[in-house]
Amino acid sequence: MSALISELNPEQLEAVTLPHQSALVLAGAGSGKTRVLTTRIAYLIQSGQVSPHGILAVTFTNKAAKEMLVRIASMLPIDTRGMWVGTFHGLCNRMLRAHHQDAGLPQAFQILDSADQLAVIKRLLKALGADDEKFPPRQVQWFINNAKEEGLRASQVETYDDFARKMVEFYRFYEQQCNKEGVVDFAELLLRSYELLTRNEHLREHYRGRFDHVLVDEFQDTNRLQYKWLKLLAGNRAAVFAVGDDDQSIYAFRGANTGNMKDFEKDFRISKIIKLEQNYRSHGNILDAANTLIRNNSGRLGKNLWTSEGHGEPIRVYNAPTDFDEASFIVEEVKSLRAEGVVLSQIALLYRSNAQSRVLEHALFNASLPYRVYGGMRFFERQEIKHALAYLRLIANPEDDNALLRIINFPVRGIGMRSVEQLQDEAGRQGGSLWAAMGHKYRGDAAFGPNSGDKAQVRLESKPWLDKPKKGVEGFVALIESMRQVCEKLPLPEVVEHMLEHSRLAAYYRAEREGADRLENLNELINAATSFVHEAEDDSLTAFLSHASLEAGEHQAGGGQEALQLMTVHSAKGLEFHSVFLSGLEEGLFPHDNSRNEVGGVEEERRLMYVAVTRARRRLYLSFAQSRMLHGQTRYNIPSRFLHEIPDSLLKWLQPVQKVAIRNEDWGTGRKGSGRVIHEPGHGVPARPADIRDSAASQWRIGQNVTHARFGAGVIVNCEGHGADSRVEVRFGRTGTKWLLLEYAKLTPA
DNA sequence: GGCTCCTACTTTTTT
DNA sequence: AGTAGGAGCC
Numbered sequence A: 001m002s003a004l005i006s007e008l009n010p011e012q013l014e015a016v017t018l019p020h021q022s023a024l025v026l027a028g029a030g031s032g033k034t035r036v037l038t039t040r041i042a043y044l045i046q047s048g049q050v051s052p053h054g055i056l057a058v059t060f061t062n063k064a065a066k067e068m069l070v071r072i073a074s075m076l077p078i079d080t081r082g083m084w085v086g087t088f089h090g091l092c093n094r095m096l097r098a099h100h101q102d103a104g105l106p107q108a109f110q111i112l113d114s115a116d117q118l119a120v121i122k123r124l125l126k127a128l129g130a131d132d133e134k135f136p137p138r139q140v141q142w143f144i145n146n147a148k149e150e151g152l153r154a155s156q157v158e159t160y161d162d163f164a165r166k167m168v169e170f171y172r173f174y175e176q177q178c179n180k181e182g183v184v185d186f187a188e189l190l191l192r193s194y195e196l197l198t199r200n201e202h203l204r205e206h207y208r209g210r211f212d213h214v215l216v217d218e219f220q221d222t223n224r225l226q227y228k229w230l231k232l233l234a235g236n237r238a239a240v241f242a243v244g245d246d247d248q249s250i251y252a253f254r255g256a257n258t259g260n261m262k263d264f265e266k267d268f269r270i271s272k273i274i275k276l277e278q279n280y281r282s283h284g285n286i287l288d289a290a291n292t293l294i295r296n297n298s299g300r301l302g303k304n305l306w307t308s309e310g311h312g313e314p315i316r317v318y319n320a321p322t323d324f325d326e327a328s329f330i331v332e333e334v335k336s337l338r339a340e341g342v343v344l345s346q347i348a349l350l351y352r353s354n355a356q357s358r359v360l361e362h363a364l365f366n367a368s369l370p371y372r373v374y375g376g377m378r379f380f381e382r383q384e385i386k387h388a389l390a391y392l393r394l395i396a397n398p399e400d401d402n403a404l405l406r407i408i409n410f411p412v413r414g415i416g417m418r419s420v421e422q423l424q425d426e427a428g429r430q431g432g433s434l435w436a437a438m439g440h441k442y443r444g445d446a447a448f449g450p451n452s453g454d455k456a457q458v459r460l461e462s463k464p465w466l467d468k469p470k471k472g473v474e475g476f477v478a479l480i481e482s483m484r485q486v487c488e489k490l491p492l493p494e495v496v497e498h499m500l501e502h503s504r505l506a507a508y509y510r511a512e513r514e515g516a517d518r519l520e521n522l523n524e525l526i527n528a529a530t531s532f533v534h535e536a537e538d539d540s541l542t543a544f545l546s547h548a549s550l551e552a553g554e555h556q557a558g559g560g561q562e563a564l565q566l567m568t569v570h571s572a573k574g575l576e577f578h579s580v581f582l583s584g585l586e587e588g589l590f591p592h593d594n595s596r597n598e599v600g601g602v603e604e605e606r607r608l609m610y611v612a613v614t615r616a617r618r619r620l621y622l623s624f625a626q627s628r629m630l631h632g633q634t635r636y637n638i639p640s641r642f643l644h645e646i647p648d649s650l651l652k653w654l655q656p657v658q659k660v661a662i663r664n665e666d667w668g669t670g671r672k673g674s675g676r677v678i679h680e681p682g683h684g685v686p687a688r689p690a691d692i693r694d695s696a697a698s699q700w701r702i703g704q705n706v707t708h709a710r711f712g713a714g715v716i717v718n719c720e721g722h723g724a725d726s727r728v729e730v731r732f733g734r735t736g737t738k739w740l741l742l743e744y745a746k747l748t749p750a
Numbered sequence B: 001g002g003c004t005c006c007t008a009c010t011t012t013t014t015t
Numbered sequence C: 001a002g003t004a005g006g007a008g009c010c
Helices: A010-016 A033-046 A062-075 A088-098 A114-127 A137-149 A162-181 A186-199 A201-210 A224-234 A259-267 A284-294 A323-339 A354-366 A383-396 A401-407 A417-430 A434-442 A453-462 A472-487 A492-502 A505-511 A516-535 A541-550 A601-613
Strands: A023-027 A055-059 A084-087 A110-112 A183-185 A213-216 A239-244 A273-276 A315-322 A347-351 A371-373 A564-568 A577-582 A616-630 A633-636 A651-654 A705-708 A712-720 A727-732 A736-741 A747-749
Touching: A010 A033, A010 A273, A023 A033, A023 A259, A033 A055, A033 A062, A033 A213, A033 A239, A055 A062, A055 A088, A062 A084, A084 A088, A088 A186, A088 A224, A088 A541, A110 A114, A110 A186, A110 A541, A114 A137, A114 A162, A114 A183, A114 A401, A137 A162, A137 A186, A137 A224, A162 A183, A162 A401, A183 A186, A186 A201, A186 A224, A201 A224, A213 A224, A224 A259, A239 A259, A284 A315, A284 A601, A284 A616, A315 A323, A323 A347, A323 A354, A323 A577, A323 A616, A347 A354, A354 A371, A354 A564, A383 A401, A383 A472, A383 A492, A383 A505, A383 A516, A383 A541, A401 A434, A417 A434, A417 A472, A434 A472, A472 A492, A492 A505, A492 A516, A492 A541, A505 A516, A516 A541, A577 A601, A633 A712, A705 A727
Parallel strands: A023 A239, A023 A273, A055 A084, A055 A213, A110 A183, A213 A239, A315 A616, A315 A651, A347 A564, A347 A577, A371 A564, A577 A616
Antiparallel strands: A616 A633, A705 A712, A705 A747, A712 A727, A727 A736
16 A cells, blocks of 8 residues: 555545545646546545455546556556546447446447548438538538537527527537438447436436446547536536646647536535646756746636756757748757757657658658657548458448448449439438438348348358359349348458458459559457457447547557657647757647637637647757748748747757758659758758748848837838838738738837 | 549547 | 549549
8 A cells, every 4th residue: 555655645545545526637748647547446445445346547638548447457456457447539439338228229230430420421421411511521510519518409509690500500400310221420329328317217326326436638638528427427416526737738630628617616525626746758948948838828826837857958949940941950850969968759859730740751751750640630530441341330230321321322222312312212201311211222132131041041051152253233132131130140350351242342452453462451350459459348249349539549550660659749738758849830830820829828828838748858949930921822920939938048949050051953752752852061051941032122032030119029021012012911910911001010020 | 324524621639 | 732532533
């Protein structure tokens, strides 16, 4: 016991050993948040206050959940598999599987990811003859998910105009469609689970009786529904231990509600908030920068990070003429860091938006520095994997129209648009699924239905259809039926293998010229199934499909190598690195232009900046470029306001080195082309791109930083006219872009 | 049914 | 700049 808690600081100790009561822990970046959470679980169990059975621990990402389980397992010699530790969605899925009948779901209900959901909505809108100019599918999707995340069904959404009424109508049809197919989207997992507990008193009391302690990680990221779910589950008995950091709330844009922290204080009668402010990660200068920065936000719960370690190095700032120069600066610095012995995997290149990675990748590629970009296409979202999963879904649940439509004619088997439309009409008439419509139409001449399995089996053995596949709908029905038969008897990896061959998916990609990678991914799917069977408690096909939907991000290829880490600031949350490069610190980019019009947008951007800064342990680089290629256009930006919010005393401005990268002919020829950065040490290569022209009034140039008496700092982005008519277009930080007559506007070069 | 061309889009993202 | 998805043509 004492070993568990001996190395905790007083606040951590207080949090870990708190008696049975609800508590809010404000845990700053690097303050040992995960450690406190897991140690508390271990402490509660080891001191006999609760059995593993009585613990419910919730996180947002699978990665965090896994990390939690690993840490608990390292502290306690218990089997963690029976514990309810997981993501909101994972736990709700678990609950709904256990009570699928009470929840009104088929046993093998399938989970739609965002792309699946969008496909269902598109199909629905089309069937309803909706004008997709007026009602873009994405917006409908957004509307539905928002409503669900507020805990509202179509019948409960209040509408004040025709547009909203139309949206609600789509929502209602969407609900019906999902119910018909036995599929649920992500938000539905939460909402169903919530409704199940609301309606079913017996179950509610069962779970309330079971969970003595509910622990929540990243509490600031919970949405309204998740909060309601927690409240419902906790009841009056359970102690809810919520850990979060309002300063690291960066997901308001997708429904996270920091207000939950304040509600929590009230609803759970929290008498005392424990603050973890001692930081074990970063040196003083980095923390001071983060603290001063975040103080510009209003309505914070308030917290100041400190460290017992020294100030460390100053924060390095680099002002680059162009994004290319910025990238080559970073490359040079990375090289010298590596020479100093910092391993590449401990260096992160962070940026606000994914589009910024390209120029960095290019420079890294040319410098032969290994790197890994996070946040690309996920394994389970790849086209070929989606196809394969669609077959598997049909095996598990043939009513899944979405899956059926994806592969009814892939690989092609002569089912054209017309046949599909006929089937859809038929399904519409029957009010059932497409599969049911097929059965209706082909009953008698094709193997179909629960009792026709034997027939299919005989057919399969006597005349293997692989040699002579039946075409058309009849062939498709026979194919799926035979797969369903065969798969009942095989272990999961062999089911996948069988499906890949007999669906002819494997053959299709084997024949495809560029299909090698896809084929490899399909093989990887068999591997994924194999390891799933070894690791999971439940190794059924349905469980595997849930895993594929809920943990799509987990299965990322090519991890572990010694490589630089490239990612957005969002995906860096929770991670730490020896050295961090934060590039693109420009107004319009970070803070992003689009956030300026949103309520609280800039404050969220500032929290994002706070997250970025606090990722660095020892060294932090901040850089910006005066001109940048974005969406095919050169943009001229002024330095980010966040840069000015960090005290100058913490910063060290680096001089532009005499090595300047210029673009040559090859530069834009693509990632794997022969593009090359030319280094010309000591040569006076002009730092500015060649496309900058002198304006009429020659003292002003495009790209020049200027100051305006009223609008403040800006940068000239365009100019026109001669003599007294000369006008310049200036982009200012707050005011946006303005055309100014040089004769009147009091501009000073900055 | 599949290919090519054109257009529209481009903040952040987990489940 | 780059790409994804749709329309239209063979």
